[in-house]
Amino acid sequence: MFEKKIKDLISKTIGIKNLEIEIPPKQELGDYAFPCFELSKKLNKSAQEIANDLAVKIKKPNFVKEIRVLGSYINFFIDYNSISKKIINEILKEKNNFGSQNIGKNRVIVIDFSSPNIAKPLNIGHLRSTVIGNSLYKIYKSLGYKVVGVNHLGDWGTQFGKLIYAYKTWGSSIELKKDPIKHLLDLYVKFHKESKQNSKLDDAARDEFQKLEKRDKKNLELWKTFRSLSLEEFKKIYKILNIKFDSYDGEAFYNSQLEETLKLTKKSLNTKISEGALIVDLEKFKMPPFFLLKSNETSSYHLRDLSAAIYRLKTYKPYKILYVVGCEQELHFKQLFTILDLMKLNKDKFIHVNFGMFSFSDNTMSTREGNIIFLEDVLNKSINLAKKIMADKKSIAKNDNETAKKIGLGAVIFADLSNDRNKNIIFNWNRVLAFDGDTAPYLQYTYVRCLSILEKAKKEYKLTPDIKIDYKLLKEDSEIKIIKDLGNFKNIVIKSAENYKPNIVANYLIDLAKDFNEFYNNIRVISNDINSTKAKVALVLCVSQVIKNGLNLLGISTVNKM
């Protein structure tokens, strides 16, 4: 917050520009620090000496309480009276909008996320893209961007050939009506089992897909049925998770544009036939070829994705297009982006926000084998566990299903989002269903504690939020710590957006909650001292507001009672 001012101050004193200052790792070391190692080389003096000399020369401005030399650092301690006032006023004024900024004004961000394959149920593997994408959606929106959330459904491709073949061979329209997703899954699994014994099935599936692409009436009809039945199921789960998309334009949507894309590609790049397929050779870039048409002349995933990219550029005029897709598709996107670059189509706008996979200690997960952890089951398990815990703890909100739902979902979402997205997650039920420690329920609980204090304050003192308070009364270490946290929120949101990493917000909220709970256990908010109470109540209100806003950015709800 005062970073620039401190920098200028030092620059002015020593007459050197572009200095780097740091934020010390601990509160005892102040709020900002200037390391003197670099100067040591230039001035040929020891860093410690320089620190000592310099500290005396600096004229202390009034927002600085103290300048202290610690080792080879000059440490600045900010006067928190002024800063508390600023932060608390801002939060109380902006409320649910605190953290929102307008740095993305007039800019569009397209986020491609979730994007499941039709005809297979959503499983735990879909969770990452779905929650990371949703969170980035909210983060960018809060930064003032116009965001377009696209669920790029996998609703075209050879897999439909497999499904159509399987349905024609073993399917039942009665079963399909009864439980569409289950029946389709069974067929998919059966296909893979059978095709292991009989490799001709794969050819048969490709033929069925070819017929589908050639608009075979029967196949097209089946495709339509499968698609709409699946989509309905998906939407049920998105509704539970409270996630919305602006578009469900999946792969099939681009069918009408493939020809034009082909033309454009052929015009601007060297395409060639290789082993019967139409490709763009990428050997120069040490990559396998980019497939336009497969050897049986059906469209490839590459071609459909290229069309989607071109369409999105044209339709949304985006500042950036984010693909929230797992790391196993990294090569695919490298190829795609290389092609876009060769076609001079703003490659820099395209970002693959990749993430590590869930790994499983045993053979728990393989769609083809039929061993699946269904997303719906995970969510239900978590919600039921929340209910059980609420009953065991004799929770105030006992039997409140809405609350249990919010807690249960929060736990699952947070368990995913709090990980650095680059890393693989070893799937572990205990961890996904944790309600203690660094979890969403911990944050929700902290929020409830805040509300509880606010309620009591209202009852006893009839305090309203927009009170004038004496900021000097917020002087305890634990209070200052919280104020610093609150002041950091905006930067955290920006940092999280810049890195496409919601876990930065998640970790921040844990820190804030921890600092609050330490405060809560050491200092009574409501006391006989009315002025002190007023000041502390304002602080509590701010904490609750920031937890709420932060959780909202993660796609997690707060609850009012637990």
Added chain:
RNA sequence: GUCCCUGUAGUUCAACGGAUAGAACAACAGCCUUCUAAGCUGUGGAUCUAGGUUCGAUUCCUAGCGGGGAUACCA
């Protein structure tokens, strides 16, 4: 083989190249006549190996070892 990601307490995760490597879970020991104990306090315990760059390396570079992924018609 090649390319990408990754390696930190028993386990799961943090740490713009900076100060004594932070948490959580698990273990153990404490704290509820006081604002909700889904909490708080305390104890033990970690940077894969070998070099290099640097005043300073968990972070950057090189090599090795381990884990994951990708590697021409799945998406």
